[in-house]
Amino acid sequence: CAMAEAPPVKRKREDEDGDGNGGAAAAPFPLAELRLRRVLRESARDKAVFLHGEVTGPSGEGTDALVILEKTPFQEEKLLDLLKKHTKLELRMHNDIYKTYHLYPPPELSEIKTTVVYPATEKHLQKYLRQEVHLICETWEDYKNITLPYIQSQSFSIQWVYNILEKKAEADRIIHENPDPCDGFVLVPDFKWNQNQLDDLYLIALVHRREVKSLRDLTAEHLPLLRNILREGKEAIMKRFGVPGSQLRIYLHYHPSYYHLHVHFTALGYDAPGISVERAHLLTDVIDNLVLDSMYYQKRALTFALQADKELFKRFQEVRQFPGTF
Amino acid sequence: CAMAEAPPVKRKREDEDGDGNGGAAAAPFPLAELRLRRVLRESARDKAVFLHGEVTGPSGEGTDALVILEKTPFQEEKLLDLLKKHTKLELRMHNDIYKTYHLYPPPELSEIKTTVVYPATEKHLQKYLRQEVHLICETWEDYKNITLPYIQSQSFSIQWVYNILEKKAEADRIIHENPDPCDGFVLVPDFKWNQNQLDDLYLIALVHRREVKSLRDLTAEHLPLLRNILREGKEAIMKRFGVPGSQLRIYLHYHPSYYHLHVHFTALGYDAPGISVERAHLLTDVIDNLVLDSMYYQKRALTFALQADKELFKRFQEVRQFPGTF
Numbered sequence: 001c002a003m004a005e006a007p008p009v010k011r012k013r014e015d016e017d018g019d020g021n022g023g024a025a026a027a028p029f030p031l032a033e034l035r036l037r038r039v040l041r042e043s044a045r046d047k048a049v050f051l052h053g054e055v056t057g058p059s060g061e062g063t064d065a066l067v068i069l070e071k072t073p074f075q076e077e078k079l080l081d082l083l084k085k086h087t088k089l090e091l092r093m094h095n096d097i098y099k100t101y102h103l104y105p106p107p108e109l110s111e112i113k114t115t116v117v118y119p120a121t122e123k124h125l126q127k128y129l130r131q132e133v134h135l136i137c138e139t140w141e142d143y144k145n146i147t148l149p150y151i152q153s154q155s156f157s158i159q160w161v162y163n164i165l166e167k168k169a170e171a172d173r174i175i176h177e178n179p180d181p182c183d184g185f186v187l188v189p190d191f192k193w194n195q196n197q198l199d200d201l202y203l204i205a206l207v208h209r210r211e212v213k214s215l216r217d218l219t220a221e222h223l224p225l226l227r228n229i230l231r232e233g234k235e236a237i238m239k240r241f242g243v244p245g246s247q248l249r250i251y252l253h254y255h256p257s258y259y260h261l262h263v264h265f266t267a268l269g270y271d272a273p274g275i276s277v278e279r280a281h282l283l284t285d286v287i288d289n290l291v292l293d294s295m296y297y298q299k300r301a302l303t304f305a306l307q308a309d310k311e312l313f314k315r316f317q318e319v320r321q322f323p324g325t326f
Numbered sequence: 327c328a329m330a331e332a333p334p335v336k337r338k339r340e341d342e343d344g345d346g347n348g349g350a351a352a353a354p355f356p357l358a359e360l361r362l363r364r365v366l367r368e369s370a371r372d373k374a375v376f377l378h379g380e381v382t383g384p385s386g387e388g389t390d391a392l393v394i395l396e397k398t399p400f401q402e403e404k405l406l407d408l409l410k411k412h413t414k415l416e417l418r419m420h421n422d423i424y425k426t427y428h429l430y431p432p433p434e435l436s437e438i439k440t441t442v443v444y445p446a447t448e449k450h451l452q453k454y455l456r457q458e459v460h461l462i463c464e465t466w467e468d469y470k471n472i473t474l475p476y477i478q479s480q481s482f483s484i485q486w487v488y489n490i491l492e493k494k495a496e497a498d499r500i501i502h503e504n505p506d507p508c509d510g511f512v513l514v515p516d517f518k519w520n521q522n523q524l525d526d527l528y529l530i531a532l533v534h535r536r537e538v539k540s541l542r543d544l545t546a547e548h549l550p551l552l553r554n555i556l557r558e559g560k561e562a563i564m565k566r567f568g569v570p571g572s573q574l575r576i577y578l579h580y581h582p583s584y585y586h587l588h589v590h591f592t593a594l595g596y597d598a599p600g601i602s603v604e605r606a607h608l609l610t611d612v613i614d615n616l617v618l619d620s621m622y623y624q625k626r627a628l629t630f631a632l633q634a635d636k637e638l639f640k641r642f643q644e645v646r647q648f649p650g651t652f
Contacts, residue, residue: 029425031409031412031415031427031429032409032410032412034409036405036406036409039402039405042399042400042402043399044399045371045372045597046371046372046373047372047373047397047398047399047400048400049400049402049405051405053409067409069400069405069408069429071373071397071398071400072373072397073368073369073370073373074368074373074374074375074395074397076365076368079362079365079375079377079395080362082395082438083357083358083360083362083393084358086357086358086433087433088433089357089440097443097444097445097446098441098442098443099355099441099442099444100439100440100441100442101357101439101440101441101442102437102438102439102440103357103395103437103438103439103440104433104434104436104437104438105433105436105438106433107412107413107414107430107431107432107433107436108430110430110431110433110436110438111428111429111430112408112428112429112430112431112436113426113427113428113429114415114426114427114428114429115424115425115426115427116424116425116426116427117423117424118423118425119423120423133573133594133595134570134572134573134594135572135573135574135575135594136572137610159422160421160422160424163421163422169421169422170421191419191426197368197370199368199369199370200370200371244460246460246461246462247458247459247460247461248461249461249602249603249604251603268459268460268461268604268631269456269459270370270371271369271371271602272371275602275603276575276597276601276602276603276606277575277577277601277602277603277605277606277607277608278575278594278608279603280602280603281603282603282604282629284463284627284629285626285629288626288627292619292625292626293618299618300611300614300618301610301614303608303610303611305594
């Protein structure tokens, strides 16, 4: 689903500089000096826009930046202010009992979430460029022969995950931890969630063990880990945020955006990106399938959507005739 | 899916006053004097909020108003201004090359679309009131003891389905038919699709046999039927609309909205209602599961979302303790 690629940046760092905080990244970002090169994508529904910008350095050289602007959800405690402290109210339409206006709020009531990746690589930019999408039905043979060699050839950096697991970054954001190196995990708010309202609650459980890339690697051996995530994750979210387990959608992505096993927790009422049937797998279903058959995910074909410009799509295309993938 | 009910107001006027412009509707709406009674619903994804307000008249009597606030999509021609003319830029997070900020724009760059229905009837307000939704994990025992008796007690009318199958209605809309009484089906455009654009392509396959209520009834016996729907449905859509099978999402709902087996075909790029993991089941997955185990759907727990005011929810609630459904 195209929406699965929605804001903000999923952090696969192709441009690792080793210290996790160094280089150009440490300098303040000169937003007002940004030159706008192109709009990569817009989402009218999400009220988000993805920009390719360029910053010119002192010696005249340009450095790419990815800038994502996203309007933020309304906060309940600020609604009254919004109604009363607007700077202007313009009538746009009037028909019978129905009227529409444009309301212009003061700056402090209308922040825009701004995500900057700087310096950005071509991959960061490509990720947000809108593309044609096809379903791929990946058998276990396909996984071994096409997908796994692709994953291994990419050497995606997931240093940012290790930074969290090792408390080198975001340690203050941890909601819950089970420290067991084999069956433990860390639960953190996802970057898409600002924690101001429960409506779009979104947390991620990152497992401590490092060799499990995705759903495809799971067997009955991982049931204790998966059950810990399910039970402790629900308990921790109930305790901290008061949201009961029956109002949480708990799932894995296949394919995930990074190949270190993680589980998504979103509010059931939240139409989050990436919850559609061709990408999401409910954790309870995954557990049931592994109980039914330890090798379930080494037998079953898995269907997912791929953009036509992705390297993995091209590798499938070499082996098969398109269209007619699915 | 609740999101299907998103803004703007669908205008079924329950409060017709004849001239289309009379009564309280003609008076300017005193937004700043509005008393906020309650938040009916919020949508974090759409950045919208639905409010029940009250305006107090000169003689002290209150009149209900429905107020919808919705942030607007970014306008391309204003992006540069937004980057350069912000009143403040606050760093919120920094990890490696990734930073997030809150950007505070000047009022003229951050209008909020405001829809007012005034005076509003109880029906206007009810329409936007959020119903609490819970996940139910339905085992096969639950199905037999709770769900099946409920379905049988409801005597839902599906005469409209039979009308289509017998060509008593919509015969001119049929895109494809396999007339076999056991393994055949009829493919028709869904009512949500106006057929004007392929963007939101939506068709439904209705099976000829009448005793299959849902996914729960399927066994390996139905594989020929399901494979016919998959193959012939894709072929017919390619032939008529030019959309290849790899760009179709083909799935069943559990629970369906009516208990006569049917399969949904939607454009892969279309974020259609009802495609989320807690409701949709890909037809290819259903086929694979039945090949793996003919009794798969008579063994596996199935998870779905239910509004708390629904009869079926109440029947589950009588048997279980809530919260803790899931």
